[in-house]
Amino acid sequence: MKRFKLIVKRVVQIVPILLIVTLLAFFLSNVSSGDVATVTLQSRGVQPTEQNLAAVREELGLNAPLPVQYINWLKKAVQFDFGISFQTHKPVSEEIFARFPATLKLALAATLMSLVFSIPLALLSARYKDSTADHTIRILSSVGATIPDFWLGLMLLYLFGVVLKIVPVISGSKLSNIFLPAFTLSVAYGATYVRVLRSNLIEVRRFDYMKAARARGLGEGKALAKHGLKNALLPMVTLIGINFGKLLSGQIATETIFSWNGIGKFAVDSMKVKDLPVIQGYIMIVSITYIAINLILDILYMYIDPRIQSD
Amino acid sequence: MVRNILRKLLHNKAAMSGLAVILLLVFAGIFAERISPHDPYKVDLAVKLLGPSARYPLGTDQLGRCILSRLIYGTRTSLYTAMTVTLVILAIGVPLGIIAGYIGGAVDNMIMRLADIASTFPSSLLALAIVGIFGPSLYNLMLVFIFLWWAPFARMVRSSVIKLKETEFVMAAEAAGSRRISIILKHIFPNTLSPIIAYATLRIAAVIVHIAGFSFIGLGSQPPTADWGVMLNDGRQYISSYPMLLIWPGLMIVVVVLAFNLFGEGLNDALIPSSEERAIVKETGGANV
Numbered sequence: 001m002k003r004f005k006l007i008v009k010r011v012v013q014i015v016p017i018l019l020i021v022t023l024l025a026f027f028l029s030n031v032s033s034g035d036v037a038t039v040t041l042q043s044r045g046v047q048p049t050e051q052n053l054a055a056v057r058e059e060l061g062l063n064a065p066l067p068v069q070y071i072n073w074l075k076k077a078v079q080f081d082f083g084i085s086f087q088t089h090k091p092v093s094e095e096i097f098a099r100f101p102a103t104l105k106l107a108l109a110a111t112l113m114s115l116v117f118s119i120p121l122a123l124l125s126a127r128y129k130d131s132t133a134d135h136t137i138r139i140l141s142s143v144g145a146t147i148p149d150f151w152l153g154l155m156l157l158y159l160f161g162v163v164l165k166i167v168p169v170i171s172g173s174k175l176s177n178i179f180l181p182a183f184t185l186s187v188a189y190g191a192t193y194v195r196v197l198r199s200n201l202i203e204v205r206r207f208d209y210m211k212a213a214r215a216r217g218l219g220e221g222k223a224l225a226k227h228g229l230k231n232a233l234l235p236m237v238t239l240i241g242i243n244f245g246k247l248l249s250g251q252i253a254t255e256t257i258f259s260w261n262g263i264g265k266f267a268v269d270s271m272k273v274k275d276l277p278v279i280q281g282y283i284m285i286v287s288i289t290y291i292a293i294n295l296i297l298d299i300l301y302m303y304i305d306p307r308i309q310s311d
Numbered sequence: 312m313v314r315n316i317l318r319k320l321l322h323n324k325a326a327m328s329g330l331a332v333i334l335l336l337v338f339a340g341i342f343a344e345r346i347s348p349h350d351p352y353k354v355d356l357a358v359k360l361l362g363p364s365a366r367y368p369l370g371t372d373q374l375g376r377c378i379l380s381r382l383i384y385g386t387r388t389s390l391y392t393a394m395t396v397t398l399v400i401l402a403i404g405v406p407l408g409i410i411a412g413y414i415g416g417a418v419d420n421m422i423m424r425l426a427d428i429a430s431t432f433p434s435s436l437l438a439l440a441i442v443g444i445f446g447p448s449l450y451n452l453m454l455v456f457i458f459l460w461w462a463p464f465a466r467m468v469r470s471s472v473i474k475l476k477e478t479e480f481v482m483a484a485e486a487a488g489s490r491r492i493s494i495i496l497k498h499i500f501p502n503t504l505s506p507i508i509a510y511a512t513l514r515i516a517a518v519i520v521h522i523a524g525f526s527f528i529g530l531g532s533q534p535p536t537a538d539w540g541v542m543l544n545d546g547r548q549y550i551s552s553y554p555m556l557l558i559w560p561g562l563m564i565v566v567v568v569l570a571f572n573l574f575g576e577g578l579n580d581a582l583i584p585s586s587e588e589r590a591i592v593k594e595t596g597g598a599n600v
């Protein structure tokens with residue numbers, strides 16, 4: 001029962017966030033540079049005149065008071081109707097959903113990669129605490145968390161694309177080219193995971209089940225990998241999930257550098273040509289995805305860690 | 312107490328080298344006019360894309376502008392924006408944290424809900440929205456981080472205030488009939504400072520990376536501003552022919568961020584005795600834009 005109440009509370013907390021997001025997206029079309037009617041006409045390739053401006057205003061419902069316009073806009077938004085892209089002349093949601101799989105693939109690959117290299121490094125670091133290996137790994141993870149993704153991406157592209165000529169400089173979103181952008185994204189996250197996991201593992205070593213494992217004759221390293229790891233990873237579920245949510249919102253810089261046609265690159269390219277319906281749609285779709293992921297994580301975590309209930 | 316902290320900090324080599332780099336860069340930013348060999352905005356296509364020479368120590372860019380001079384002026388842009396943003400964040404977050412912690416109740420609840428929203432909102436979304444509404448500029452971009460990043464400070468201050476409220480000296484002052492405002496200024500505020508000073512130093516690094524990143528994708532500083540992010544963006548099309556255009560501004564960003572991180576962590580170790588609280592401050596997350 002308590003758990004149910006907590007879930008309801010979390011859902012209610014979403015309301016103000018949704019209000020802010022929808023207002024932001026709505027005002028984007030109303031306040032932003034230039035009159036909406038003029039911009040719409042120009043996007044249709046029509047020279048704005050007094051008469052057709054009035055007609056378009058009527059057509060778009062721009063003569064209604066703002067709150068009414070907002071409600072009308074919301075009604076369309078819940079059906080994912082964000083209008084037509086000025087740039088491609090196709091429905092915005094269609095355009096965004098078409099690019100979503102590319103972003104999803106990249107997010108999955110980056111998450112997987114960050115775990116693949118952070119888990120062994122953290123195990124090594126925790127097993128041989130204060131050794132040279134531990135110090136090296138800690139320095140590496142500090143540096144990894146410091147290098148901005150946009151610069152790392154450029155440098156990797158230079159190294160592998162220009163110097164070694166292993167990958168094309170302008171790659172496009174073919175699956176065979178996913179390695180570099182995914183690696184670029186995974187470095188900063190992986191570096192954080194190494195740090196968190198290492199300290200969790202060191203914490204976990206003191207617990208009884210580890211003593212029991214050692215008593216059964218398991219070596220320190222094996223005991224840590226077999227029994228310690230699971231318990232050390234559990235508190236990281238939320239962190240990994242939140243980062244996955246961030247990755248799904250489209251990694252603008254990395255997608256741009258590697259010409260990866262995901263939603264982040266689409267949003268920024270649309271910004272350059274002031275394609276406002278796309279920006280609106282992007283903000284709405286991404287924030288809803290993000291909110292949903294966070295909610296699922298919260299609920300999931302209540303089941304993983306029952307202590308949360310006594311919030 | 313203060314002497315102890317200073318001694319600890321002075322013996323921390325990493326923190327001191329971080330501080331040395333920071334001071335050097337602040338100096339370079341303030342005296343940019345004096346130490347730059349050239350005007351960072353002077354276009355001269357006759358000397359474009361030159362390698363390093365006595366005249367242009369780091370060479371010139373695609374418009375014949377001196378790279379070294381642009382890097383030095385970029386220091387000014389970067390440090391000025393990051394420090395301004397951090398100060399404004401502190402000016403918002405600290406009072407809100409004190410109010411939430413000291414008054415409690417519905418006020419506390421409201422401030423903390425706002426903090427929840429601010430800390431879960433992805434910065435790239437707000438950046439696109441604000442830049443979409445007001446147009447791309449460095450100042451609009453600064454607003455994004457001011458809107459979002461006051462929240463952790465409010466949270467940290469609030470939790471220290473709640474602890475402090477229960478201490479004997481605050482209760483004694485209350486019993487003696489001191490005014491609320493004087494209790495806050497005399498007893499509460501000074502004792503919340505240690506953790507936020509360390510965290511603010513680390514945040515400066517985060518602001519620098521994010522602002523450079525958004526300028527790189529065209530949502531922040533606009534060309535021809537001498538800004539590291541803009542320089543990276545300009546250099547992108549020369550990745551195969553003149554990679555140094557990309558290497559220098561990136562190195563500057565990494566060096567500055569590393570310096571603030573080293574100094575911030577040193578401050579953190581010196582100022583905060585318990586390792587548990589230290590860990591909270593260190594949880595700064597990745598540098599992805």
